[in-house]
Amino acid sequence: MTYAPPAVNPDSREANPYRPDVAADPLAFYDQLRTQCPIANMEGVPSGTHIISRYEDVKFALRHPEIFSSDVVAVDIGQDRPLIPLQIDPPGHAKYRRLMDPQLGPKEIAYLESDTRALVNDIVDRFIGRGSCDFHAEFSVPFPCTVFLQLTGLPLDDLERFLTWKDNIIRPDVPLGDTQAAQEVRYATGRAMYEYFEGVIEDRLANPGEDVISRFVHGDLEGRTLSREEIADVLYLFILGGLDTVTSTLDCSIAYLAQNPSHRRALVEDPTLVPAAVEELLRLHTPVMQVMRVVKQEHEMHGVRMLPGDHVIVMLGAADTDPEEFGQTAGDLHVGRDANRHFAFGGGPHRCLGSHLARLELRVALEELHRRIPDYAVAEGAELYYSPGIREIASLPLVFEPGPTLVGAAS
Amino acid sequence: MKIHFEASACVGHGRCYALAPEVYDADDQGHCIVKFEVVPPELEAQARAGAANCPEAALAVEDGLSGGARAASARPSG
Numbered sequence: 001m002t003y004a005p006p007a008v009n010p011d012s013r014e015a016n017p018y019r020p021d022v023a024a025d026p027l028a029f030y031d032q033l034r035t036q037c038p039i040a041n042m043e044g045v046p047s048g049t050h051i052i053s054r055y056e057d058v059k060f061a062l063r064h065p066e067i068f069s070s071d072v073v074a075v076d077i078g079q080d081r082p083l084i085p086l087q088i089d090p091p092g093h094a095k096y097r098r099l100m101d102p103q104l105g106p107k108e109i110a111y112l113e114s115d116t117r118a119l120v121n122d123i124v125d126r127f128i129g130r131g132s133c134d135f136h137a138e139f140s141v142p143f144p145c146t147v148f149l150q151l152t153g154l155p156l157d158d159l160e161r162f163l164t165w166k167d168n169i170i171r172p173d174v175p176l177g178d179t180q181a182a183q184e185v186r187y188a189t190g191r192a193m194y195e196y197f198e199g200v201i202e203d204r205l206a207n208p209g210e211d212v213i214s215r216f217v218h219g220d221l222e223g224r225t226l227s228r229e230e231i232a233d234v235l236y237l238f239i240l241g242g243l244d245t246v247t248s249t250l251d252c253s254i255a256y257l258a259q260n261p262s263h264r265r266a267l268v269e270d271p272t273l274v275p276a277a278v279e280e281l282l283r284l285h286t287p288v289m290q291v292m293r294v295v296k297q298e299h300e301m302h303g304v305r306m307l308p309g310d311h312v313i314v315m316l317g318a319a320d321t322d323p324e325e326f327g328q329t330a331g332d333l334h335v336g337r338d339a340n341r342h343f344a345f346g347g348g349p350h351r352c353l354g355s356h357l358a359r360l361e362l363r364v365a366l367e368e369l370h371r372r373i374p375d376y377a378v379a380e381g382a383e384l385y386y387s388p389g390i391r392e393i394a395s396l397p398l399v400f401e402p403g404p405t406l407v408g409a410a411s
Numbered sequence: 412m413k414i415h416f417e418a419s420a421c422v423g424h425g426r427c428y429a430l431a432p433e434v435y436d437a438d439d440q441g442h443c444i445v446k447f448e449v450v451p452p453e454l455e456a457q458a459r460a461g462a463a464n465c466p467e468a469a470l471a472v473e474d475g476l477s478g479g480a481r482a483a484s485a486r487p488s489g
Contacts, residue, residue, distance in 0.1 A: 063420075097440070098440060101423060101440040101441050102439045102440055102441070104441075105423075105425075105437060105439065105440065105441035106425050106428075106429070106437055106441060107437060275429070338460070338463060339463040339464055340464055341463075341464060341465065341466040341468070342466065343466060345424070347422070347466050347467060348422060348467070349422055351422040351423060351424055355424065355425070356441065359429075
């Protein structure tokens with residue numbers, strides 16, 4: 001690919017992470033950021049958008065929301081109000097997490113495991129006999145989305161609509177860099193989402209079920225229930241988190257394992273390695289490359305003054321591959337790592353609410369996929385396009401030995 | 412071995428009880444509960460692994476049964 005100037009320019013201290021070539025192979029970009037300009041400016045933005053990349057700095061930013069706030073100014077994605085809980089800072093944030101976290105804790109979601117395992121096998125059955133698939137379209141998208149619909153009780157018939165919405169918000173189909181067109185798409189999508197949520201909330205108020213939305217609607221928030229607006233603000237974030245990030249993680253992970261057969265074989269031979277491999281794949285690929293913050297109190301880092309109102313790109317992927325924290329194997333998949341304090345799910349009070357569900361999905365997917373399809377490769381000649389920001393692969397053609405379906409078999 | 416837990420730093424990543432379920436548990440919000448004040452010798456490796464993998468560094472282990480002066484970081488050296 002021919003991109004000029006380079007993604008990091010140490011002389012001007014400018015950098016641009018939002019490029020497909022960076023998203024495809026971000027390690028060199030991250031290294032350059034950390035070593036040559038630990039506080040960079042976003043390229044093309046006059047001033048006041050800082051990129052933080054070293055592990056210690058990222059850790060500090062995540063843990064200090066009073067300086068690096070997550071409030072609504074940090075990310076404008078067509079919403080009317082702050083997304084809950086992401087865009088509410090402490091201390092107000094904790095009361096929402098006290099209501100929401102217990103619904104998505106590791107013990108509470110453990111019951112999903114057997115259905116999730118059956119779902120992976122059902123999906124694999126759709127293409128295993130063919131010996132090829134577009135892993136992104138045929139697995140990475142439908143698998144987490146189906147789990148999400150089961151969890152939320154939202155209708156399968158509306159899935160296409162949800163997928164269009166989250167894509168419109170996360171990667172709107174406009175010319176690269178046309179921020180105004182992107183915001184118009186996001187704003188219009190936001191209207192459609194709020195309107196849809198009204199019906200969902202109405203329904204859950206009248207007909208509460210066991211689904212997680214019903215639990216939010218009827219949950220106790222310090223002696224009251226959430227208002228309709230608050231529930232809509234939760235759901236807005238839920239659609240984005242629930243429908244996109246596991247897809248991206250599966251894309252990055254399976255593409256990597258297809259291209260690195262020795263790592264894949266190790267998982268096939270010893271499935272007990274899968275949980276540690278999931279952590280390493282999350283760390284090395286950090287599919288959500290960055291989170292956004294806005295400066296609330298003046299702060300200096302590496303001689304750069306950050307002023308209230310400045311935007312900050314907290315480069316999680318750069319922190320997660322920092323040799324200062326992860327040693328000389330920081331850029332490799334090292335399943336036997338003793339300490340893996342990665343921030344693929346963020347950190348500090350805004351740690352990803354869905355991280356336990358994501359880990360369950362990823363573990364079960366890798367266990368079942370490698371049991372059913374132990375050997376696979378990226379189809380010859382395929383070019384993998386990674387989307388910037390959240391690293392999903394537009395199309396991931398795989399080839400493998402055809403195998404039998406499980407139809408009729410016990411599962 | 413003793414475990415030091417900084418409850419205010421815990422945000423519920425859940426790495427401790429995933430890696431060392433005999434030493435750490437989850438409360439209903441998914442935050443850490445330390446099961447032992449003094450860790451039985453056979454669980455020291457688990458206690459260490461759980462602490463070393465806390466992304467918030469909310470956990471630290473201290474070698475020595477009675478919490479002597481020789482404090483060791485949970486993080487492996489090197």
